[in-house]
Amino acid sequence: xTGVSQxxxxxxxxxxxxxxxxxxxxxxxxxxxxxxxTLGQGPEFLTYFQNEAQLEKSRLLSDRFxxxxxxxxxxxxxxxxxxxxxxxxxxxxxxxxxxGQSAYEQYFGPGTRLTVT
Amino acid sequence: xxxxxxxxxxFNVPEGATVAFNCTYSNSASQSFFWYRQDCRKExxxxxxxxxxxxxxxxxxxxxxxxxxxxxxLIRDSKLSDSATYLCVVRSGGGFKTIFGAGTRLFVxx
Numbered sequence: 292x293t294g295v296s297q298x299x300x301x302x303x304x305x306x307x308x309x310x311x312x313x314x315x316x317x318x319x320x321x322x323x324x325x326x327x328x329t330l331g332q333g334p335e336f337l338t339y340f341q342n343e344a345q346l347e348k349s350r351l352l353s354d355r356f357x358x359x360x361x362x363x364x365x366x367x368x369x370x371x372x373x374x375x376x377x378x379x380x381x382x383x384x385x386x387x388x389x390x391g392q393s394a395y396e397q398y399f400g401p402g403t404r405l406t407v408t
Numbered sequence: 409x410x411x412x413x414x415x416x417x418x419f420n421v422p423e424g425a426t427v428a429f430n431c432t433y434s435n436s437a438s439q440s441f442f443w444y445r446q447d448c449r450k451e452x453x454x455x456x457x458x459x460x461x462x463x464x465x466x467x468x469x470x471x472x473x474x475x476x477x478x479x480x481x482l483i484r485d486s487k488l489s490d491s492a493t494y495l496c497v498v499r500s501g502g503g504f505k506t507i508f509g510a511g512t513r514l515f516v517x518x
Binding site: 322324326331332333334335336339341346347349382393395396397398399400401402 | 457
């Protein structure tokens, strides 16, 4: 399967615990995005990487959230001291560095569903 | 006001019908526009990019009106398999931040 993969697919954690999610983008894609989606809403942008550089970060990404992409390949999203309001689907997407509108066409992974109890 | 707004629907249409969705965006500096499709409990999938001159892909036609700041998606000859949520997506400004609308739900019935 050469698509975007995410791990784990589901995570249940207790309030106050830390969680980490992993995203493996499509292999030749150098752009990687993280989103959060709650029921009945569209995905909300969290952050964006070009290779290993984190270039944009949403105000939604509080100091409890951190994302890394150390070698410009896979990325991790960590949430510290989870709260019930963090329960959501966390989606990762990637895109290819090219010119024109197609540079912004994103391909999504299946997501990690987080439930904080 | 949300940056990207869509009619949430749901739209209930019979097979074979033509259905149109509109989406408005508030940032006049927005540069790229897309429609994504999302099936229940699945990830969004790119349906089509929206170009300034409008574009068509089979039964799907997308239009952009920069002056009025809206984009549209027209689906002709609806199929049962078109039932999904359609997400309007706008790239805001010169960076890579993309804003998704909340989506419009479509149900196509036999």
